[in-house]
Amino acid sequence: MAETKSITELEQVLIDDFSLFDTWEEKYEYLIDLGKKLAPLDTSYKTEEYKIKGCQSSVWIHSTYKDGCVYFEGDSDAIIVKGLVSLMIMVLSGQKTKDIVDAPLEFINAIGLNSHLAQTRSNGLRSMIKQMKLDSAAWGS
Amino acid sequence: MIDHIPFDVEQLRELFPILKRKVKGKDLVYFDNAATSQKPQSVVEAISNYYSTYNANIHRGLHTLADEATAAYEETRQTVKQFIGASSHEEIIFTKGTTDGINLVASSWGRANLNHGDEIIISTLEHHSNIVPWQMIAEERGASIKIIPIDDNGVLDMTAFKKLLNAKTKLVSIIHVSNALGVINPVEEIISLAHHNCTLVMLDGAQSVVHLDIDVQKLDCDFMVFSGHKIYGPTGVGVLYGKKVLLEAMPPYQGGGEMIKEVTFEKTTYNELPFKFEAGTPNIADVIALKTAIDFINQQGKSRMSAYEETLLVYATDKLKSIEGLKIIGDVPNKVSVISFIIDGVHPQDLAILLDNQGIAVRTGHHCAQPLMKRLGIVGTTRASFAPYNTIAEIDILVSALHKALKMLK
Numbered sequence: 001m002a003e004t005k006s007i008t009e010l011e012q013v014l015i016d017d018f019s020l021f022d023t024w025e026e027k028y029e030y031l032i033d034l035g036k037k038l039a040p041l042d043t044s045y046k047t048e049e050y051k052i053k054g055c056q057s058s059v060w061i062h063s064t065y066k067d068g069c070v071y072f073e074g075d076s077d078a079i080i081v082k083g084l085v086s087l088m089i090m091v092l093s094g095q096k097t098k099d100i101v102d103a104p105l106e107f108i109n110a111i112g113l114n115s116h117l118a119q120t121r122s123n124g125l126r127s128m129i130k131q132m133k134l135d136s137a138a139w140g141s
Numbered sequence: 142m143i144d145h146i147p148f149d150v151e152q153l154r155e156l157f158p159i160l161k162r163k164v165k166g167k168d169l170v171y172f173d174n175a176a177t178s179q180k181p182q183s184v185v186e187a188i189s190n191y192y193s194t195y196n197a198n199i200h201r202g203l204h205t206l207a208d209e210a211t212a213a214y215e216e217t218r219q220t221v222k223q224f225i226g227a228s229s230h231e232e233i234i235f236t237k238g239t240t241d242g243i244n245l246v247a248s249s250w251g252r253a254n255l256n257h258g259d260e261i262i263i264s265t266l267e268h269h270s271n272i273v274p275w276q277m278i279a280e281e282r283g284a285s286i287k288i289i290p291i292d293d294n295g296v297l298d299m300t301a302f303k304k305l306l307n308a309k310t311k312l313v314s315i316i317h318v319s320n321a322l323g324v325i326n327p328v329e330e331i332i333s334l335a336h337h338n339c340t341l342v343m344l345d346g347a348q349s350v351v352h353l354d355i356d357v358q359k360l361d362c363d364f365m366v367f368s369g370h371k372i373y374g375p376t377g378v379g380v381l382y383g384k385k386v387l388l389e390a391m392p393p394y395q396g397g398g399e400m401i402k403e404v405t406f407e408k409t410t411y412n413e414l415p416f417k418f419e420a421g422t423p424n425i426a427d428v429i430a431l432k433t434a435i436d437f438i439n440q441q442g443k444s445r446m447s448a449y450e451e452t453l454l455v456y457a458t459d460k461l462k463s464i465e466g467l468k469i470i471g472d473v474p475n476k477v478s479v480i481s482f483i484i485d486g487v488h489p490q491d492l493a494i495l496l497d498n499q500g501i502a503v504r505t506g507h508h509c510a511q512p513l514m515k516r517l518g519i520v521g522t523t524r525a526s527f528a529p530y531n532t533i534a535e536i537d538i539l540v541s542a543l544h545k546a547l548k549m550l551k
Contacts, residue, residue, distance in 0.1 A: 056489065056505060078490040081488075
C-alpha cells in the first residue's frame with residue numbers, strides 16, 4: 001500500500017491542479033464539480049450538533065478516528081462551499097491528529113480562487129478549519 | 142426647480158469617484174446601495190476640509206476654529222431639520238446611526254415609560270436592530286413584544302395590527318421600508334391607528350429617507366431614526382428625530398461631557414435639548430459632512446432621483462423575471478428600488494461569489510432579518526438595490542452575469 005501523502009504534499013497537489021486553469025471560471029467550475037462529487041453526508045449528521053455556523057451558508061462536518069488518524073466527511077447547502085469542504089477533506093482526512101492541528105493550511109490562498117470566501121480570514125472557512133482542528137485535538141487527547 | 146431638468150446619469154456618476162474603479166478586472170457594478178450608498182466627492186472633501194482647515198472641539202472653545210467647527214456642526218442640524226420637516230432643531234439628535242438611535246429610545250424612553258405588562262408592537266419585517274433593543278428593554282421592564290404578521294410578499298396584515306393594538310400598547314416601532322424586500326409600509330395608517338389608541342410610533346427610516354419624501358410633522362410620527370451612510374453621507378453618524386415634548390421628558394441616555402449644565406459631586410443638572418442626548422465629543426467631521434450629503438440630495442432633487450430609480454426598478458424587475466426559476470420576494474407595486482430574489486435550487490451565497498467574480502456587488506443572505514426569512518421559509522435572498530448612479534446597462538450586465546452563474550452552477 002502506498003504511503004499516505006502528507007498534508008503539505010496534498011496541498012501541493014491541489015495547488016498544481018488549480019494552476020492548470022487559466023480563468024476564474026475554470027477554477028470555480030472545478031470547485032463546483034468537486035462539491036457535486038463529494039460523498040453525501042449521512043442525514044443523521046446534518047444536525048445542529050455537527051453544524052458550523054457561518055454567516056450565509058451551513059456546513060456540517062463529522063469526524064471519526066482510527067489508529068491515530070482522523071477521517072472527515074461533510075456537506076454544505078451552498079455548492080461552492082461544499083467544494084471547499086471537499087478540498088479540506090482531501091487534504092486533512094486520514095491524517096494524524098497532531099499533523100492536522102499543526103497544519104498552517106495556506107493552500108487555499110495559493111490556489112487563487114480570488115474570493116473573500118476562499119481566504120482564510122473569511123469567517124466561514126476559518127470556522128470550518130477551526131472545527132476540523134478542534135475535532136482532531138479532541139480525538140488526539 | 143431641479144425637477145424640471147432632465148436626469149443625466151452620466152453627469153451624476155462623475156460626482157462619485159469610486160464608480161470608476163475596477164473589481165476583478167471588470168468595471169464595478171455596485172448594487173448594494175441598501176447596505177450603504179457610495180459617497181459623492183463633495184462629501185469626501187467636506188471631511189478632509191474639516192480636518193485640514195478648522196478641526197476643533199465644538200461648543201465650548203473661545204477661539205476661531207472652535208467657532209467655525211461649532212457653526213458647521215450646528216448648520217447640519219438645521220439642514221436635517223429642514224430635510225425631514227421637523228419643527229425645531231432641538232428635535233434633531235445626532236447619533237452613531239439607526240441602531241444607536243433605536244437603542245437610545247429603547248433605553249431612555251423605554252426605561253422611563255415601560256412597565257410590567259406593557260406591550261410594544263413591531264413587525265415581521267424588522268431588521269435585527271429594531272428587534273433586539275426592544276427585547277432587551279422588554280425583558281428588563283417586564284414588557285412584551287407583539288409582532289404584526291405579513292403575507293408571502295412581505296405586506297403587513299393591517300387587520301391583525303388593529304387587533305394587536307390595545308390599552309397596554311405603549312409603542313409601535315416599525316420599519317418604514319423593508320431593508321430585505323424594499324416594500325414600503327403604510328406608516329400613515331399605522332400612525333393614525335396607533336395615535337387613536339394613545340400609542341406612540343417610532344419609524345425606522347434607514348431605508349426610506351433616501352428614497353421617499355419625508356415630513357415628520359405631516360407623518361406625525363413620534364420618533365424617527367436614520368443613518369447618514371445610506372443617504373450618501375459618512376458612516377458613524379445618524380439622526381434621531383423625536384417630538385420635543387417627548388425628548389424633554391426623557392432621561393439622558395449616556396452621561397458625560399456636553400450633556401450637562403452643572404456638575405457637583407452631590408448633583409448634576411442636565412443640558413437642554415438636543416445636547417442632553419449628545420454626551421461626549423461627537424463625531425464632528427462626519428456630522429458636518431452629513432450636511433454636504435443632504436445638500437447633494439437637495440441639489441439633485443430627491444423625487445427626480447427616485448423617479449429615475451423607478452425606471453431602473455421596472456426594467457430590472459422585468460428582466461429578472463425572465464430568468465427561469467427566479468422568484469422576486471416582495472413583488473408589490475408599493476416599493477423602493479430594491480429587488481430581493483431567490484432562484485430554484487441555487488444558494489444565494491453561490492450566486493454572490495460568482496457575481497463578485499464578474500465585478501458585481503449584490504447582497505445575499507438573511508439581511509439581518511432572520512425572523513423574516515424564517516417566516517418566508519427561505520435561508521436568504523439575493524438583493525440588488527439601486528441608486529441613481531446605476532444604469533440600465535449595469536442591469537443588463539447583472540442579468541447576463543446571472544445567466545453565466547446559473548450555467549456554471551447547473
